[in-house]
Amino acid sequence: MIRVLLADDEGMIRSALAALLRLEPDIDVVAECSDGAAAVADAERLTPDVCLLDLEMPRLDGVEVTEKLNRTTATRCVIVTRHARPGVLRRALASGAAGFLPKSRSADEVAAVIRRVAAGGRYVDPEIAADALSDERSPLTDRELDVLRAGRRGETTGQIARTLSLAPGTVRNHISAVLGKLAVDSRQQAVLLAEERGWI
């Protein structure tokens, strides 16, 4: 019997997947969580065989949960997301995820992926994997990404500078570099593009 933990902040899809998985004779859903912190707590307590983690969750996202669990448990993690971009896949694999499945796929495939991962295998959505090979790596430097992240909700230059302990001029400099590299002409567009590509 494969013991599975489910984590997704959207109740409807979480309960729907749980109901479908419970119909499978060899799968047992042992926990349902609505945020990343709860997923970590339950996974450490119940040590399920597989964790099916949504990427976008409050408190801790799927990648952060995977990193934590890989340090403390033997659970294998599958990351599920609606924004399936090469950059996202890259981050997911770097965190130690054993599976990657976009939400555009049918729910039927979930059980198959869980079985495969539980058996020690890996699963990566073939389309996204193909895209990832056509290197869409971020041209941005680490610090530039920091600045972009710190300003992703429209924070002012001064606020960004304070949270990163930088001079305002430096912040503007980094942002200017980002705008040039991404060929856009406002912070907001840069943030949207970077989120789109999974660089943030």
Next chain:
Amino acid sequence: MIRVLLADDEGMIRSALAALLRLEPDIDVVAECSDGAAAVADAERLTPDVCLLDLEMPRLDGVEVTEKLNRTTATRCVIVTRHARPGVLRRALASGAAGFLPKSRSADEVAAVIRRVAAGGRYVDPEIAADALSDERSPLTDRELDVLRAGRRGETTGQIARTLSLAPGTVRNHISAVLGKLAVDSRQQAVLLAEERGWI
């Protein structure tokens, strides 16, 4: 037998709901669509009893689909959304929707809502309905919303002015009014807040 059309751009939740609904003895899923335009076409061809429509979809969103179908068919529409805010509910009901269900609810409730709506009743999520009574109506004027919409991706003032055929100064003025009313200090924050509340 209640004949149901399902529309959601996320394949996983669409197929999961379809599978669960097919388990119900009195419900028949006659169509699954991944965008609003397909939903309109299929609904007019198949005349299902109930349409379960996601709000966020490509081409036409759930509200627009509901408006169209209410003019041409007798189908009753239920709108499902992850961003369940009073403003969104208001728009949904104004379009003639017979039901409103946030995705935070469990999938079990979907069948019950469908039965209720098919029987001629209405269903509105009680929590959101209560919030909607504590009038969270948009304080923004029509033109201000236009400007906000036109600039929601970080477009520059000049671009907004061109798309709306306005002088740049006018655009800045409207934005200034918006920032004051929403008590924020950048366009991006205003856009995020307005989207959050369902005003855009």
Next chain:
DNA sequence: TTACGGCCATGACACATGTCACGGGTGGGG
């Protein structure tokens, strides 16, 4: 009719932002 309040539009001004040129520091190859 006049007066009033709303929405819309405009231009002038102050300030924040993006751009550019520059220099110091650090770490990793040739």
Next chain:
DNA sequence: CCCCACCCGTGACATGTGTCATGGCCGTAA
């Protein structure tokens, strides 16, 4: 070692942005 790339910081300048006072338009109430 030098060279190079990257990071951090500064300051001056052009441009974009937010604020304000102002006026036109329209519907409503006195």
